[in-house]
Amino acid sequence: MIRKLVTLSLPVAALVGGAFAGDMLRGPADTSADPAAPDHAAADHAAVDPVADDHAEPKPPVAADDHGGDASAAFGEEGFFTFPSQFFVPLVRQGDMRDMMILTLTLQTNAASIDALGRKEHALRDALLRALMIHANTGGFDGNYTADRNLVLLRKSLMTATKTVTKLPVSAVLIEDIALQPG
Template sequence: MKKLLLPLIGLVALLAGAGGGYFLRPHSAAEAEPPPEETVVPPDYVKLNNQFVVPVLEKGRVVSMVILSLSLEVVPGTSERVYEIEPKLRDAFLQVLFDHSNAGGFRGSFTDGANLVLLRKALLEAAQAILTDKVSDVLIVEIVRQDS
């Protein structure tokens, strides 16, 4: 009996150690529970009421007109505030658009991606100067140039 007892105790200890190791092992990423989903609140989009009309000048004469429609990507719940201060936003945007026009931004291939990136960046900076962290992007919804 003593000869059987020692191997049996060894076998039980071996199985207990293997079982403990299995249950106490670190879990892999595939077995880990997924983290709880975070609620992502989508932004609000505010379309400004009227289009922007920007003259393109050459030698003091209007050679074309650029017409744009803009929308703002804002923090949810900010739409009413945007409409309250729209006159101030329009003034700031018109200054940016006139500067862009005077720098030649609406001549030639005015819808070139790099050209529009610069314009969007300048418009966003103007919007953030007024709305601080409430606005995250300025979207050019429509743009057209009418040559005379």
């Protein structure tokens, strides 16, 4: 009887202990109630932007980024359009599908263009998948596909494919996840 009681109470004790530990590790919910508490958000903002003054002049946009995009997204608030599903690219060699590349892609843009990119999602997916298949068929995913020079070529071709579909300000194609699934 004791053995059954211990077996049933152990998971309950672990749950209660985990909840208690999580509550203890979580910071205070409202730091504005304690005036002596340091303002970490303001300190982080000041560390990122040394000119945290409201009268500061806006910074001029950078001419171009490393991924072939323009800096037109530098005006306004930055935004990201993440495709709701992953890209699956079959790796075919000599007529046989051996492996599958799985990628999660996001487009870096300004906040005002996110909805417009969502309306063009199907055309963007088609263009990006076409570029991914060309990359796969030319051996881009063979060998060390995560080497920097290979990823730069992949990002550049994805950016070119994006620019052929839309004139919206897309400054970069971000590869969030990339994995090879052996088949």
